[in-house]
């Protein structure tokens with residue numbers, strides 16, 4: 712029997728995913744040990760788990776290097792890959808929003824060629840160009856995005872808001888909501904056909920667990 716490989720997004724989501732997979736009956740004991748290993752095996756059930764950077768999960772699943780991935784909807788929207796999004800796992804819930812100084816509330820449509828700083832350039836482009844049909848300049852950053860409006864790099868940011876603490880502590884607030892986010896269970900299109908039985912069995916087990 713071939714192994715089924717699951718790509719987990721390193722960090723907080725990985726910890727929650729490990730808990731879920733354990734409840735679903737997989738042996739995740741190797742992953743519980745603190746180590747720098749990136750690949751783990753459940754010999755009994757013939758599963759492999761790989762730990763990858765969140766933004767790389769869609770790539771591993773798209774190419775079939777992983778059959779399954781567990782990753783945030785933000786990462787999936789940004790990657791725009793053709794994957795089966797099978798389950799909304801519910802954890803890692805947060806939202807994608809436009810944020811900026813509160814003085815801009817109600818005036819966003821008046822700013823000519825507004826500059827938008829973000830890690831999520833695809834999500835920002837879709838939102839402004841396709842949804843709002845507004846011409847903006849999108850500035851790519853890699854982190855600490857909240858800084859941009861504070862030092863005049865941009866008027867607003869598009870970023871993830873979880874508790875809202877980062878915005879508040881930097882004098883910013885949510886000006887527009889873009890969408891809700893949470894962790895998703897995604898499957899490679901070929902794996903879904905070739906390993907339908909084992910993958911759907913895991914999917915059903917997880918769906919039952921989520922109902923509890």
Ligand code: PRP
Nearest residue numbers: 854855870871872873874875876877878
């Ligand atoms: C994320 C996001 C916000 C913060 C939101 O940052 O980009 O900065 O979390 O959380 P809060 O609403 O609970 O304060 P992340 O930790 O990924 O760091 P980075 O964007 O600076 O890399």
